[in-house]
Amino acid sequence: MLATLLDVDVLDIARWQFGITTVYHFLFVPLTIGLSVLVAGLQTAWYRTGHERWLRLTKFFGTLFLINFAMGIVTGLVQEFQFGMNWSDYSRFVGDIFGAPLAIEGLLAFFLESTFLGIWIFGWDRLPKRLHLLSIWLVAIGTWLSAYFILAANSWMQNPVGFSYSEELGRAELDDFMAVLTNEVVLVTFPHTIAASMMTGGAFVAGIALWHLMRRPDKDADAFRSALRLGAVTVLVSGVAVIATGDVQGKVMTDVQPMKMAAAEALYETEQPASFSILTIGSLDGSQEIWALKVPKLLSYLATGSVDGEVRGINPLQEEYEQEYGGGSWTPNIPITYWTFRLMMGLGFVAMAVGAWMLWATRRGRAPTSRWLLAAGVLMPLMPLLANSMGWIFTEMGRQPWIVFGLMPTAAGVSPGTTALEVGTTVVGFTLLYGALAVVEVWLLLRTIDGGLPLLAGGDGPDGPDGPDVTDDEKPLSYAY
Amino acid sequence: MELTTVWFVLIAVLWIGYLVLEGFDFGVGMLLPVLGRDEPTRRAMLRTIGPVWDGNEVWLVVAGGATFAAFPEWYATLFSGFYIPLFAILLCLIVRGIGIEYREKRHDAAWLRWCDLGILVGSTGPAVLWGVALTNVVWGVPIDADGEFVGGFWSLLQPHALLGGLVTLGLFLTHGASFLALKTRGDVHHRAHRLVPLFGLPTAVLAVAYLAWLYTHAGTPVSLACSVAAAAALLAGLSADRLGRDGWAFTGTAFAIGLAALALFVTLFPDVMPSTLDPDWSLTTENAASTPYTLQIMTVVAAIFTPVVLAYESWSYWVFRRRISVDDLELVPAE
Numbered sequence: 001m002l003a004t005l006l007d008v009d010v011l012d013i014a015r016w017q018f019g020i021t022t023v024y025h026f027l028f029v030p031l032t033i034g035l036s037v038l039v040a041g042l043q044t045a046w047y048r049t050g051h052e053r054w055l056r057l058t059k060f061f062g063t064l065f066l067i068n069f070a071m072g073i074v075t076g077l078v079q080e081f082q083f084g085m086n087w088s089d090y091s092r093f094v095g096d097i098f099g100a101p102l103a104i105e106g107l108l109a110f111f112l113e114s115t116f117l118g119i120w121i122f123g124w125d126r127l128p129k130r131l132h133l134l135s136i137w138l139v140a141i142g143t144w145l146s147a148y149f150i151l152a153a154n155s156w157m158q159n160p161v162g163f164s165y166s167e168e169l170g171r172a173e174l175d176d177f178m179a180v181l182t183n184e185v186v187l188v189t190f191p192h193t194i195a196a197s198m199m200t201g202g203a204f205v206a207g208i209a210l211w212h213l214m215r216r217p218d219k220d221a222d223a224f225r226s227a228l229r230l231g232a233v234t235v236l237v238s239g240v241a242v243i244a245t246g247d248v249q250g251k252v253m254t255d256v257q258p259m260k261m262a263a264a265e266a267l268y269e270t271e272q273p274a275s276f277s278i279l280t281i282g283s284l285d286g287s288q289e290i291w292a293l294k295v296p297k298l299l300s301y302l303a304t305g306s307v308d309g310e311v312r313g314i315n316p317l318q319e320e321y322e323q324e325y326g327g328g329s330w331t332p333n334i335p336i337t338y339w340t341f342r343l344m345m346g347l348g349f350v351a352m353a354v355g356a357w358m359l360w361a362t363r364r365g366r367a368p369t370s371r372w373l374l375a376a377g378v379l380m381p382l383m384p385l386l387a388n389s390m391g392w393i394f395t396e397m398g399r400q401p402w403i404v405f406g407l408m409p410t411a412a413g414v415s416p417g418t419t420a421l422e423v424g425t426t427v428v429g430f431t432l433l434y435g436a437l438a439v440v441e442v443w444l445l446l447r448t449i450d451g452g453l454p455l456l457a458g459g460d461g462p463d464g465p466d467g468p469d470v471t472d473d474e475k476p477l478s479y480a481y
Numbered sequence: 482m483e484l485t486t487v488w489f490v491l492i493a494v495l496w497i498g499y500l501v502l503e504g505f506d507f508g509v510g511m512l513l514p515v516l517g518r519d520e521p522t523r524r525a526m527l528r529t530i531g532p533v534w535d536g537n538e539v540w541l542v543v544a545g546g547a548t549f550a551a552f553p554e555w556y557a558t559l560f561s562g563f564y565i566p567l568f569a570i571l572l573c574l575i576v577r578g579i580g581i582e583y584r585e586k587r588h589d590a591a592w593l594r595w596c597d598l599g600i601l602v603g604s605t606g607p608a609v610l611w612g613v614a615l616t617n618v619v620w621g622v623p624i625d626a627d628g629e630f631v632g633g634f635w636s637l638l639q640p641h642a643l644l645g646g647l648v649t650l651g652l653f654l655t656h657g658a659s660f661l662a663l664k665t666r667g668d669v670h671h672r673a674h675r676l677v678p679l680f681g682l683p684t685a686v687l688a689v690a691y692l693a694w695l696y697t698h699a700g701t702p703v704s705l706a707c708s709v710a711a712a713a714a715l716l717a718g719l720s721a722d723r724l725g726r727d728g729w730a731f732t733g734t735a736f737a738i739g740l741a742a743l744a745l746f747v748t749l750f751p752d753v754m755p756s757t758l759d760p761d762w763s764l765t766t767e768n769a770a771s772t773p774y775t776l777q778i779m780t781v782v783a784a785i786f787t788p789v790v791l792a793y794e795s796w797s798y799w800v801f802r803r804r805i806s807v808d809d810l811e812l813v814p815a816e
Contacts, residue, residue, distance in 0.1 A: 070578060070583065071579075073535060074578040074579055077538075080546060083560075084556045088557035091549060092557045092628075096553060096772050097775070099556070103779060106545075106547075107543055107787070111539050114535040115533075118533055118797060119800060121531070123532075173772050415561040422565060426564070433576075440583065
């Protein structure tokens, strides 16, 4: 009885495990991508101007970058192996196509990132300045390459292209690798993800800089003002890019995964033109509304590019899929898709608003004073971070019940040999460890942020005399590693 | 050469690279409480692997990815079959990585102790478990007609697999000691130097027993030659250590690990996971492989980028070639 009960659950537990480990991993990845570019930019500013302010900012944000990067590395290990562990039938089915971008990602990106990060950390006084600067840029390039290949793999799951089905072996086989690498989904998802990552990095830098600027106005104010403006401008510019790429993405999604678009909007019946609901109060899945805030014709524009375009609804699509794939539900979990889609966009817009507010409050040398701004600034780093999670959850949950859209249902991908006890053990193990690591990481980040800009060895800080606490023996050396 | 053979060879090379490189990382991690009497010594020890350990670990990630791409059946059966040991390895690698990277971010004693414990446990676990796992792969495990592992957890802990775990443990300890002897100066150098035979001699005995057992199980003349060469390399490394030739001692322990791993892969070929239930159910380089088209693409990519990767990774070792001593760290306490 217990066994039957547990057997039923292997799929659910495996899905929870993938969700937990992947969403967790994806908290660190966008920040790594964004921050690597910003740290490289800060170091470039130091290289070109020789201003020590830039060097100290490089080391300060570099340390925070490394704390975050370490988490990305160790949680990434799990990603490489869990397809085989929990999703072995999926791996068998798609390995011919899906494995190649993963392997290439490792060869091209992971070696580059890890090797040159080691060189960057330990090479400060061992390498010529130029070469040392190059190493952090190579790390940044590595993170971008990595994003491209993994998104190409994921995009194939959303929109399988360049393959044929082998009856004999019961698997998908690659016909055209270029088609996989130039899948229209990856071509829009990559810039969208990179722009969102830059926004994440920018919000991180801006939020921390604002906190220092307002709470410790006597300490390194010039440096933190520069950092704040750099971060806020990054948020705004990349925010615009997120919107522009997201707009194209919506149209591609309507084209290749119409059900996902309908689910994003909880649009049950086909509408022409279709309005976009900003908020719905009623049932969670939006099927019955008591009150809704709607923008007429906006969904038509988002989905089709025309204000009068037709957007197909969940019910007709469900019927269509029943004709094509047989009975059963081909509809994703609507409350999740509906609300993650809104939270993703909403958090992004709020982050942009805070960025604009920061720039306004610091215009022409003004010092920010509003307590509300401080509160918003402290929360700001969390906004793109959560928006990333929401976007990721949306795109994965919106594909359900498929693991590979139109080809393989998620239920068919799970490892047939693993037991609920095994999968339960690992999900509990990973969750506990990840929870503990989150506490350690946040604690370490906060301590490092609190420490402020490191002093340079053998000299006073360039931004004027520092407080008495700098004699604290780890301070001048806080860039130990 | 068939492309499937090419990819078998490449995956073997990735594993050999991983075991040789992470072997000394694990060794240093395990020797941390043995040789690291005080904080500066421990810091100097970890500094020897600091710039390179992460790049070394990527060899494993790429081996995993390459297996997925070139032999999906192998990847699927191996990773879902060896579920719990693999889970344990992942936990260890996570804890070790965080320990190494976070250790010097704070300097209070309790924090350092926790990190050191993480590094110790996270290095020892994989040092044993990789030996167990690889031995099981080569020896064969129960695989059914569908290519599914049906053995259960305990079937992975048979005597030959446990011996395999002891051998990798011993080899990595020896290798770690010879690496530290090569990369440090002063007191820690002398003590690491003396540890090499202390771990190396018992390991040599275990390794010879293990490789002989492997030979009687499924050996070929070529695998025997590799095994003999592995044992000879280990003994040559120990002799070089006795003569105070650190570079040669390290070369010896590196070759011992590489050749022992080579013996395993030579024994394995052309299977990738033999079945103990029925030889017809074994996964082979043919029936576990991807299509020729995928293998061709991967071959082109690997042919172009592997030399580049090897070049810059070697260069990073060259950049950090200097021996490290506690005195350097005291002059610049946390450079």
